[in-house]
Amino acid sequence: MERQARRAQVLRHAKRLFARKGYHRTNIADIIAQARIARGTFYLYFQNKRDIFAELLEQALGELRSRIRRLKIGPGEPDPVEQLRSNLKRVLTFVLAERELTDILLNHSTGFDRDLDARIHDFYERVTDQIQRSLDLGIEMNLVRECDTRPVAYCILGGVKEIVGQLSRDQRRDVGALAEEVLDFGLRGVARPELLEAAGLGAATPAQDQIFYGPKID
Amino acid sequence: MERQARRAQVLRHAKRLFARKGYHRTNIADIIAQARIARGTFYLYFQNKRDIFAELLEQALGELRSRIRRLKIGPGEPDPVEQLRSNLKRVLTFVLAERELTDILLNHSTGFDRDLDARIHDFYERVTDQIQRSLDLGIEMNLVRECDTRPVAYCILGGVKEIVGQLSRDQRRDVGALAEEVLDFGLRGVARPELLEAAGLGAATPAQDQIFYGPKID
Amino acid sequence: MERQARRAQVLRHAKRLFARKGYHRTNIADIIAQARIARGTFYLYFQNKRDIFAELLEQALGELRSRIRRLKIGPGEPDPVEQLRSNLKRVLTFVLAERELTDILLNHSTGFDRDLDARIHDFYERVTDQIQRSLDLGIEMNLVRECDTRPVAYCILGGVKEIVGQLSRDQRRDVGALAEEVLDFGLRGVARPELLEAAGLGAATPAQDQIFYGPKID
Amino acid sequence: MERQARRAQVLRHAKRLFARKGYHRTNIADIIAQARIARGTFYLYFQNKRDIFAELLEQALGELRSRIRRLKIGPGEPDPVEQLRSNLKRVLTFVLAERELTDILLNHSTGFDRDLDARIHDFYERVTDQIQRSLDLGIEMNLVRECDTRPVAYCILGGVKEIVGQLSRDQRRDVGALAEEVLDFGLRGVARPELLEAAGLGAATPAQDQIFYGPKID
DNA sequence: GATGAATGAGTCTTCATTCAT
DNA sequence: GATGAATGAAGACTCATTCAT
Numbered sequence: 001m002e003r004q005a006r007r008a009q010v011l012r013h014a015k016r017l018f019a020r021k022g023y024h025r026t027n028i029a030d031i032i033a034q035a036r037i038a039r040g041t042f043y044l045y046f047q048n049k050r051d052i053f054a055e056l057l058e059q060a061l062g063e064l065r066s067r068i069r070r071l072k073i074g075p076g077e078p079d080p081v082e083q084l085r086s087n088l089k090r091v092l093t094f095v096l097a098e099r100e101l102t103d104i105l106l107n108h109s110t111g112f113d114r115d116l117d118a119r120i121h122d123f124y125e126r127v128t129d130q131i132q133r134s135l136d137l138g139i140e141m142n143l144v145r146e147c148d149t150r151p152v153a154y155c156i157l158g159g160v161k162e163i164v165g166q167l168s169r170d171q172r173r174d175v176g177a178l179a180e181e182v183l184d185f186g187l188r189g190v191a192r193p194e195l196l197e198a199a200g201l202g203a204a205t206p207a208q209d210q211i212f213y214g215p216k217i218d
Numbered sequence: 219m220e221r222q223a224r225r226a227q228v229l230r231h232a233k234r235l236f237a238r239k240g241y242h243r244t245n246i247a248d249i250i251a252q253a254r255i256a257r258g259t260f261y262l263y264f265q266n267k268r269d270i271f272a273e274l275l276e277q278a279l280g281e282l283r284s285r286i287r288r289l290k291i292g293p294g295e296p297d298p299v300e301q302l303r304s305n306l307k308r309v310l311t312f313v314l315a316e317r318e319l320t321d322i323l324l325n326h327s328t329g330f331d332r333d334l335d336a337r338i339h340d341f342y343e344r345v346t347d348q349i350q351r352s353l354d355l356g357i358e359m360n361l362v363r364e365c366d367t368r369p370v371a372y373c374i375l376g377g378v379k380e381i382v383g384q385l386s387r388d389q390r391r392d393v394g395a396l397a398e399e400v401l402d403f404g405l406r407g408v409a410r411p412e413l414l415e416a417a418g419l420g421a422a423t424p425a426q427d428q429i430f431y432g433p434k435i436d
Numbered sequence: 437m438e439r440q441a442r443r444a445q446v447l448r449h450a451k452r453l454f455a456r457k458g459y460h461r462t463n464i465a466d467i468i469a470q471a472r473i474a475r476g477t478f479y480l481y482f483q484n485k486r487d488i489f490a491e492l493l494e495q496a497l498g499e500l501r502s503r504i505r506r507l508k509i510g511p512g513e514p515d516p517v518e519q520l521r522s523n524l525k526r527v528l529t530f531v532l533a534e535r536e537l538t539d540i541l542l543n544h545s546t547g548f549d550r551d552l553d554a555r556i557h558d559f560y561e562r563v564t565d566q567i568q569r570s571l572d573l574g575i576e577m578n579l580v581r582e583c584d585t586r587p588v589a590y591c592i593l594g595g596v597k598e599i600v601g602q603l604s605r606d607q608r609r610d611v612g613a614l615a616e617e618v619l620d621f622g623l624r625g626v627a628r629p630e631l632l633e634a635a636g637l638g639a640a641t642p643a644q645d646q647i648f649y650g651p652k653i654d
Numbered sequence: 655m656e657r658q659a660r661r662a663q664v665l666r667h668a669k670r671l672f673a674r675k676g677y678h679r680t681n682i683a684d685i686i687a688q689a690r691i692a693r694g695t696f697y698l699y700f701q702n703k704r705d706i707f708a709e710l711l712e713q714a715l716g717e718l719r720s721r722i723r724r725l726k727i728g729p730g731e732p733d734p735v736e737q738l739r740s741n742l743k744r745v746l747t748f749v750l751a752e753r754e755l756t757d758i759l760l761n762h763s764t765g766f767d768r769d770l771d772a773r774i775h776d777f778y779e780r781v782t783d784q785i786q787r788s789l790d791l792g793i794e795m796n797l798v799r800e801c802d803t804r805p806v807a808y809c810i811l812g813g814v815k816e817i818v819g820q821l822s823r824d825q826r827r828d829v830g831a832l833a834e835e836v837l838d839f840g841l842r843g844v845a846r847p848e849l850l851e852a853a854g855l856g857a858a859t860p861a862q863d864q865i866f867y868g869p870k871i872d
Numbered sequence: 873g874a875t876g877a878a879t880g881a882g883t884c885t886t887c888a889t890t891c892a893t
Numbered sequence: 894g895a896t897g898a899a900t901g902a903a904g905a906c907t908c909a910t911t912c913a914t
Binding site: 464465475476479485 | 886887
């Protein structure tokens, strides 16, 4: 078999196993049994167990990076919200196409080793940076309300991550509808706008009587 | 009570180690060295390594459960938003008080084994259920805009989780301010309300020309 | 069993196996089978296979070092040749007492790794230095004939090493007689002195007609 | 002849690697990488790894055998000491020409397997036999002093081996001078002859007052 | 002849758990 | 209750050798 094909074959099986059982409960023995290759063959294509895992993780991160495009503002560029929608859809579509990579990234890549932890952390920091910069620009352009953009960026990131996790568990969800819901939430929040308005729009503290809604975390 | 003190001592050291290095990179040897007990002594207090980890995890979940209170609506009850704020603050205060438990729950409890995974999944599902029920009620009471409440609930959950993770990394953040920012975001989103209004409030698809900001996830 | 006793037990068996089969053909499995201990027990006492080997080697070197004493010249000190004889006898006695350590040092410690090679090389260099210094002093005191003392020191070292190797193979040899023979050879060479004398004592090149014996290396 | 050239090429590279790193740390992978041949090709020319090593060892032994010539005594034959000198010089010249083979024989051929060990042991036994027979003859002819010729033969062998090892490490030494020094040492020992004489030539135990010199092995 | 992908036996090492004292 | 020596299953990785192309 050609080198690349064999490599891909092993990666495919390893991906499934890592997604299903995580790193530590997946043995080389498991992988080579699934891939129907000999023990030594594995080490012909990958330095060690960590390596193949890191490669899968990098696949996930790389694919996500390519699907999250920087917003472009200018004449001839699509509506920014449309661009957001496209980013979201591309990410959610990835989840459907690569559920296993998503699982690996979301559920099995944590507290692993310095290097891998840093890679993932960096990825998320970068995404957060992009979100924050967008918010800052939006504020400058009078489109986004004044706020502390860093924590808000984290909220947005977290929301998308959670949605991604859910979609990965229940793949029957409609990507378009999900994206719309997330966008709406991010833009408008959950409160009925007329209530907020009634309560005074500029209020930094919207804790007025009629507005008692929001996350009922109990 | 001597027994309980000894147990607590071991738990304390195990907590620190698990938080720092995760489950797999923490050895029984590490724990007993830190706790200055003999190997056999460890097994007098805990069935096995998984058990002590599960106990710490349960500590985290239990503490969080107790800090997330069901919203109460009625005369004499505090403002619901105030209740949300309190919930959030209690959770964030827990992160400051028990950074290590937070780390264990957030970064080291994933893809572990069927049972533990289920326990964590259940916890989050329950929290999500509470959020969703609150949203549903809010819609009923005309306080929350119409939306698909399940994904929105996940967004809210995710946002809080991410904020919790960040706070655990950078503990100098002010809990009150953070809570406020999260509340605001959840209630109002990021868009300047007058723009949304101008764009037509009822529009399910707010992708009008003027509204082009939002999370610039690129 | 007490720590030291158990350690000694493992060392004893490992010593026998290393001496018999060398490092590479000796497995941990062999050692623990001989010592009748579990696999893990081995690693309770030794870091790894190399370690236990290094320790045995160090035992050999240390023992030899302590048996090779610096010559002391002065009133009240024993005759220097007697001191030489004692050194030799102590070394040869060590070979009889610790045939296995001798085998390890002589036959199985070569080309191992940087560190171990260096340790052995250093040992021999130090011994050579001692021999050479003695020769230099002897020349100064008009007791040793003029010669290039470095190569001569190597010849002496090599001779002793070879004798040691032989004694280790055939332990029935009498240590006293062997020591005497080696001493005689080192002091007088093999030529009959009157022939050398006849041939001219000072001749640096003793290649005269009558002197045609010596190492018949063919 | 193409075949022979290829074989020689592989042998050359293997020789360098074995000399540098020894048998066990040299992989087939190393050899074929150096020789720029495929893995399978190696096994077209050599049965296995041990074989190529054995062949190199045999090269060394064979070359040495041919360079160590039996002393010939008789009219028309060169001075026996001259013959010894020639033998020595041929051996030392071999060390310079084939440092790597020398290293393999001296440092990496020990404790290998039954067969190879035996081959090397036989070689040295034969050399020792030759030396011993020469000594015996010398005694018969009243040229060599009475002694136990076996251990003396070993001393001589050992001395030469050590010199060979040193020359292999430091190749700048002058072969002629080295040979002379070794010859002198073997013939005359280190003691000043007049002291030995004064002490009584025939004394088996030369440990008299004035003769207190010799190898100061401390 | 040449190639190099594939093989799998062999080895070291780790570490949670047990149990006699 | 406390100890810590002993256990052995489990798992990662290496590397000489084979064989289909």
